[in-house]
Amino acid sequence: MTPLEANLRAVQKRIATAAGRAGRDPGEITLVAVSKTQSPQTIRIAYDLGLRDFGENRVEEAEAKVDELPHDITWHMIGHIQSRKAKQVMPLFGMIHSVDSVKLARRLDRLGAEQAEPMPVLLEFNVSGEASKYGFDAERWTEDAEQRSAVLAAVEQILTLAHLRVQGLMTMAPIVIDPEEARPVFVRLRQLRDGLAEAFPHVEWRHLSMGMTDDFEVAIEEGATLVRVGRAIFAPDLPPWRKGQAVQETEG
Numbered sequence: 001m002t003p004l005e006a007n008l009r010a011v012q013k014r015i016a017t018a019a020g021r022a023g024r025d026p027g028e029i030t031l032v033a034v035s036k037t038q039s040p041q042t043i044r045i046a047y048d049l050g051l052r053d054f055g056e057n058r059v060e061e062a063e064a065k066v067d068e069l070p071h072d073i074t075w076h077m078i079g080h081i082q083s084r085k086a087k088q089v090m091p092l093f094g095m096i097h098s099v100d101s102v103k104l105a106r107r108l109d110r111l112g113a114e115q116a117e118p119m120p121v122l123l124e125f126n127v128s129g130e131a132s133k134y135g136f137d138a139e140r141w142t143e144d145a146e147q148r149s150a151v152l153a154a155v156e157q158i159l160t161l162a163h164l165r166v167q168g169l170m171t172m173a174p175i176v177i178d179p180e181e182a183r184p185v186f187v188r189l190r191q192l193r194d195g196l197a198e199a200f201p202h203v204e205w206r207h208l209s210m211g212m213t214d215d216f217e218v219a220i221e222e223g224a225t226l227v228r229v230g231r232a233i234f235a236p237d238l239p240p241w242r243k244g245q246a247v248q249e250t251e252g
Helices: 003-021 040-048 059-066 083-092 102-112 145-159 179-199 216-221 240-251
Strands: 030-034 053-056 074-077 095-099 119-126 164-170 207-209 226-229
Touching (some): 003 040, 053 059, 059 074, 095 164, 102 145, 102 164, 119 145, 145 179, 164 179, 179 216, 216 226
Parallel strands (some): 030 053, 030 226, 053 074, 074 095, 095 119
């Protein structure tokens, strides 16, 4: 067994164990292998081991890989999208996790008119309150009437866009040493999803994209359906002093 296969099987086992603790079916959870910085050759090895979902956060890097690899891969855009690069994003990816403004959503919708099917998207929310995080502000949506109103208004506008299919929410948790410190963030995103499902019951709010290498098990316990894992699959042996840096480099 190669190191990459051993890493992958270990991650899959951890996913199944976390799902079991939460009384969930592991089949509900999709492992998105964050392949930023990985070569097409390495991604092909992971593909041959059974992975079909890969996450990229930079358009230029994704463009250099997509055509070289099997066409049944689902490519997930997990990084911040600049409006000027939205045109490149649409034909490359099968799902966009990071719709973080009405302006971007409208831009993607206009571009989506050129595609046969609506683009599956997730709405990115900042539920931690960190200034460095992208996403709609929602850290106080339950107690702050103004913020709640803004969230509902933005979501309502995006749901009118015919060429996007909203399927759930995404968030980035803070980088923490103890995964339990990220749990409140995942709880808040789940509660926000539930609140939106009540406000907009005609939408299938099926996905919660949350959890990375250091905290995906806690995210699964709190309802994640998409976990974005890079380092634990491709580079689990980094020294401790690079831990936080590696998360930003491979899973942002």
